[in-house]
Amino acid sequence: MNNEIESTNSATSVVTDTLLSVQDVSVHFGGIIALDGVSFDIPAGQIVGLIGPNGAGKTTLFNCISRLYNVNSGDILFEGKSILQSPIHKMSSMGIGRTFQNLALFANLSVLDNVMIGGHPTGKTDYVSNALHLPWTRREERELRDRAMSVLRFMGLQETALQLIGGLPFGVQKRLEIARALMSKPKLLMMDEPAGGLNHNELSDLVATIRKIRDEFGTTVLLVEHHMGLVMEVSEKVVALSFGKKLAEGAPREIQEHPDVIEAYLGTGKK
Numbered sequence: 001m002n003n004e005i006e007s008t009n010s011a012t013s014v015v016t017d018t019l020l021s022v023q024d025v026s027v028h029f030g031g032i033i034a035l036d037g038v039s040f041d042i043p044a045g046q047i048v049g050l051i052g053p054n055g056a057g058k059t060t061l062f063n064c065i066s067r068l069y070n071v072n073s074g075d076i077l078f079e080g081k082s083i084l085q086s087p088i089h090k091m092s093s094m095g096i097g098r099t100f101q102n103l104a105l106f107a108n109l110s111v112l113d114n115v116m117i118g119g120h121p122t123g124k125t126d127y128v129s130n131a132l133h134l135p136w137t138r139r140e141e142r143e144l145r146d147r148a149m150s151v152l153r154f155m156g157l158q159e160t161a162l163q164l165i166g167g168l169p170f171g172v173q174k175r176l177e178i179a180r181a182l183m184s185k186p187k188l189l190m191m192d193e194p195a196g197g198l199n200h201n202e203l204s205d206l207v208a209t210i211r212k213i214r215d216e217f218g219t220t221v222l223l224v225e226h227h228m229g230l231v232m233e234v235s236e237k238v239v240a241l242s243f244g245k246k247l248a249e250g251a252p253r254e255i256q257e258h259p260d261v262i263e264a265y266l267g268t269g270k271k
């Protein structure tokens with residue numbers, strides 16, 4: 001890892017190629033230990049998969065990184081700074097975007113409007129200017145619309161722009177979730193079970209899409225996923241959890257062959 005210390009007049013900051021660092025994170029729900037001292041780094045520009053059997057703590061960790069849950073102990077650093085004091089509504093402007101397992105789209109709005117909503121946190125206009133339709137708000141709206149159209153083109157969804165969400169196939173809605181998340185130009189895109197409910201062709205499109213997002217935007221990707229084939233194909237690094245503890249992290253092949261991971265999934269292997 002390529003860390004170096006850079007001194008300025010007022011402060012000393014750590015310049016690092018680690019985008020996100022999970023440091024000894026524990027989370028308890030009453031007597032249940034959902035996460036127990038979990039640590040790992042996500043290098044900038046990598047695609048990282050987070051796996052583990054049911055109840056392993058994947059969603060809990062995902063929710064801690066997106067600030068939906070608080071940790072009991074440990075720290076989570078984004079670009080070298082703790083995010084634990086940052087409110088949830090700041091996550092998007094800080095560069096952390098996410099998609100949801102259960103689609104969180106507005107069924108009675110058009111595709112374009114849903115995608116434009118994803119870009120609003122980066123807007124400069126205020127509530128009053130928007131209400132009065134002042135010239136700069138109209139310009140910003142136009143720019144937002146153009147950007148939404150270019151994200152829709154990137155995702156191959158431009159033909160659907162004016163359709164209502166309600167009637168669209170599930171696979172298209174899943175792509176729209178990704179499109180909307182891209183509107184905030186995330187440095188880290190967190191994807192919660194992106195493969196869930198997709199058919200075979202949609203799965204191979206998803207692999208290509210995740211790679212294209214990283215390659216063209218330089219976006220770092222963290223995905224929580226049960227579909228092992230997808231995780232192993234698309235990830236450069238995989239972190240495996242079980243019963244709230246990190247079992248292993250490494251290249252997909254190392255994880256697939258790791259005896260503790262095999263045992264956690266199959267209940268067999270190493271004795």
Ligand SMILES: Nc1ncnc2c1ncn2[C@@H]1O[C@H](COP(=O)(O)OP(=O)(O)OP(=O)(O)O)[C@@H](O)[C@H]1O
Pocket residue numbers: 029032033034052053054055056057058059060061
């Ligand atoms: N809000 C909550 N309140 C109480 N217990 C919770 C809560 N969220 C998670 N848990 C518990 O924490 C543990 C980890 O759950 P979590 O949902 O993070 O696992 P997971 O790996 O995402 O599982 P799955 O793959 O089934 O979604 C489980 O025992 C779960 O029951």
